[in-house]
Amino acid sequence: METRVAVVTGGNRGVGLEICRQLASNGILVVLTARDEEKGCQAVKALHQSGLSGVTFHQLDVIDRSSILLLVEFVRTKFGKLDILVNNAAIGGTTIDPERLSELLKQDPKASSQLDYFPQFISNEGVIKVLSDIDNLSDEKLKDVSGMFLKDFKDGNLEANGWQPVTSAYAVSKTLVNAYSRLLAKKHPLLEVCCVNPGFVKTDMNYGMGLISAEEGAKAPVRLALQELRGHSCLYFEQCEIAEF
């Protein structure tokens, strides 16, 4: 079988690095991308030293269009195809006092892993209706939801208008990425597009407070990426289990 090619965003640390390791261990040619060239090259060097030679570095800042276009050109020229894209890069979007986060998680240990699941933290009926109506969802509607959130954030109206007040930017952006993924799945029926919550993973993002290792967290996204059977498009997974969007 022809060797498959994968691009992983935010591959220099955390879950992304572990996804690169596990994909490469399964014979996939991996383009490990990172916004910081030095950190990315170091990560690739460490993977090479562990015997995984099928990993290449390319710079990618997912919020920089010119950087995205350079990566596209690199993949097109070097491989002429792309089989797997793991859209892993993310930021928490806020500075959280680790002690406050710890208190929040003691009160509700499931809170972190549920941040990607919108009914848990958005009680704005209008927004829930728009995001749940996959048949009528569109890029414009996602932009409208994003605009409404930004306005309420700036005006100090998060709670009043049904948005979760803590880590709201992270939660809303994840919800919108998940919804956008469903749109992509609908627009491109020949592609398999799905979303995975890796679980509450011990990484820098949560100051190492997660419950499972990065190795464990990478298992579900890697399993889905390697799958050759079709039928997972438009689905959302909580680790390996299909869950409600």
Ligand SMILES: NC(=O)c1ccc[n+]([C@@H]2O[C@H](COP(=O)([O-])OP(=O)(O)OC[C@H]3O[C@@H](n4cnc5c(N)ncnc54)[C@H](OP(=O)(O)O)[C@@H]3O)[C@@H](O)[C@H]2O)c1
């Ligand atoms: N950890 C959890 O409990 C948990 C739970 C649910 C979902 N997730 C999701 O799992 C994914 C990985 O999270 P993690 O815990 O591994 O986080 P992490 O350790 O903080 O790693 C985040 C990665 O994203 C990269 N990144 C951030 N902004 C970027 C940009 N603009 N362009 C390119 N790369 C960028 C970071 O690069 P730098 O090193 O340059 O900052 C880093 O490599 C994220 O999508 C996260 O939302 C994690």
